[in-house]
Amino acid sequence: MALTKLTVNGKVYSVDVDPNMPLLWAIRDVIGLKGTKFGCGMAQCGACTVHLNGTPVRSCSTPVSVVKTQKITTIEGIGTPDHLHAVQQAWIEEQVPQCGYCQSGQIMSAVALLKQKPNPSDEDIDTYMQGNICRCGTYQRIRSAIHKASGLLQEKKPVKTTPAPVGK
Structure with missing residues (x-):
C-alpha cells in the first residue's frame, strides 16, 4: 500500500492503495464516487471512462500509479447540481x-x-x-x-x- 494523492473533480483525496490498483476501484471503492461503472475490466466497453487532464481513459485498466498529478474528472464532475x-x-x-x-x-x-x-x-x-x-x-x-x-x-x-x- 502507498499513500497517494488524487485530484478528482477539483478535490484532493489522500488514498492508501496499492499503486497497481485500477483507478476505477480507487474512485468507486475508496473515494466513494459511484457514477463511473465497471463494465468489462479490459478497457473494451468504455463504461469506466473518466478524463485525465481532459483526455478520456479507461479507468478499469489505468493503475493509480500512472495518474500522478493529473487531474481526474468523473461523471460527477462535469456538471453541477444547478x-x-x-x-x-x-x-x-x-x-x-x-x-x-x-x-x-x-x-x-x-x-x-x-x-x-x-x-x-x-x-x-x-x-x-x-x-x-x-x-x-x-x-x-x-x-x-x-x-x-x-x-x-x-x-x-x-x-x-x-x-x-x-x-x-
Whole structure:
C-alpha cells in the first residue's frame, strides 16, 4: 500500500492503495464516487471512462500509479447540481438511456469529443464513440444527443436543471 494523492473533480483525496490498483476501484471503492461503472475490466466497453487532464481513459485498466498529478474528472464532475453540462441536458432531451449502465462512459467520451471537435459530423461521432458499447443499442439517440449538445455549447447558454416531475 502507498499513500497517494488524487485530484478528482477539483478535490484532493489522500488514498492508501496499492499503486497497481485500477483507478476505477480507487474512485468507486475508496473515494466513494459511484457514477463511473465497471463494465468489462479490459478497457473494451468504455463504461469506466473518466478524463485525465481532459483526455478520456479507461479507468478499469489505468493503475493509480500512472495518474500522478493529473487531474481526474468523473461523471460527477462535469456538471453541477444547478447546471447540467450540455451533453447531460442533451442526453435527457433525446431520451438516450434505456438501462443507463453505459451512460456515464458514453457521456464522458461525448464531452471529450465535443472539446476536440465542437461541430462533429455523423462520421466523426461514429468513429470517436466506437469504443463505447451500448448493449441496449441506443446509438442513434447518442448521435442525436451529441449533435444537440454541440448546438447547446455553440449557443454558450448555461443549461439549468429542471427536476423531472415525480411519477409522471
